Amino acid sequence: MYKPYLSAFCALTLLACGDNVNRLESGEQSGTAEELARTEQPSDHAGGDWTNLLVDGDLEPWHSYNQDAAGSAWKVDDAGVLYLDTSNKGEHGVVGGGDLTTDESYSNYELELEWKIGECGNSGLIYNVKESADLESSYYTGPEMQILDDSCHPDAKIVTHRSGDLYDMITADPVNVKPAGEWNSIRLVVTDGHVEQWQNGELVVAYDNTGDEWDAMIAESKFKNWEQFGQYTSGKISLQDHGDPVWFRNIRIRQLDAK
Template identity: 60%
Template sequence: MQYRYLTLLFLPVLLLSCGGGEATRADDMATPEEVMTSAGEPMIEGSGEWTDLLAGDIGDNWHTYGKDAPGAAWKVDDEGALYLDASNKGEHGVVGGGDLVTNESYDNYEFELDWKIGECGNSGIIYNVIEHDTLPYPWLSGPEMQILDNSCHPDAEIVTHRAGDLYDMITGEPENVKPAGEWNSIRLVVKDGYVEHWQNGERIVTYTGEGEPWKAMIAESKFKDYPTFGSSTSGKISLQDHGDPVWFRNIRIRELSSK
């Protein structure tokens, strides 16, 4: 993801400070074992039935952010995959596209999908999104799991901007993304503020999205002037229109125990 910056007069400036500019790595953050042991809780387990977020029409589960229905550029191919038809690009994103967002908000969940990106393409999965008419983009509230062709997109030159990373904040390790045009599987775990990014069967990012360490990470990122960013531990999930062709399949979600 590359962001177009804007001044939001309705938002106060976030006044946080911290030292250092090095990328945060996944192994610098708390592991699930540390989080669960300190809380005296069992390991994360799904407690609900999986919900297929591609069942029925696109609009049954998704709409374009800030609108009532999905844009016409979001389509389903002959194999049942959701994709962004990027043949008609606008100044920002695709004409008739826009960022998709779930119709429902979620709290404590597992989210899974497969994705593939076009050559040198860029997209993302933004989560814990607060959809509000004062927030014109999902990224103003939700953190992002990056989708990228690491081989040739210029964002890959930045170590926290590669596929699977917590965008601009934590480097995913190991770097295990498959080439453009091939399917990658991801799993996103969100539980009581604790988050895991899984990519192609490996856990590559862990963090806790609240408290002083989280605020310090935001203060070091490009989101430091947007106080709504990362402010919620629940919300909607968004699939980003970055103007490049991207495909999604096997999209599903289920509840996690809040114990």
């Protein structure tokens, strides 16, 4: 008495398998093109070899913004993790801190790193930075990919101030940040004025930082009266000292070929 049911089951299975084969042969894939593009790693960019920016605890490629060397509050632990020691704070913030900034300037590059933030903490990855004696911080020139504990930092109440956002300008989509204390990944791709911000393996922000649309975004942001903000398509890279504990590891960069 089980044979009719078995035959029916086999027939349905063959139909389903045939449908799947037809889908594969026709090139049809699950998920929309947009979804696939968002999760595709941008590894198709032609470029040079990767350079580690943190090797054996060496902060030689870095300095605090507008300083000659890295501030004493930026430290590397025995596991090779870079962190900001916030235990000594003065009137103007962390003593020996400041935005940790690369010695080199970069154009057309791909940057990867991992980060985690302390509870209710705030930091950021700031890029296309120019140093100037009349500017006290990297964010006066460079756009920022926000690093934040979205669960409890007050900035999270503002939709363009959350982790992965182009700070005060573009909201990250999708929202995929992990909780404070857990590692998150960043991939930043800058090519000929086009920027991609990737967080935890997904494209969350993409934009062009030249042209009328970019100028309009600046005009509608808190940076509208900052003459040098967002005026560069290349520059240095900074890890922000916002006065909160933050950790970074596996920091590497490579130059990309111009289009």
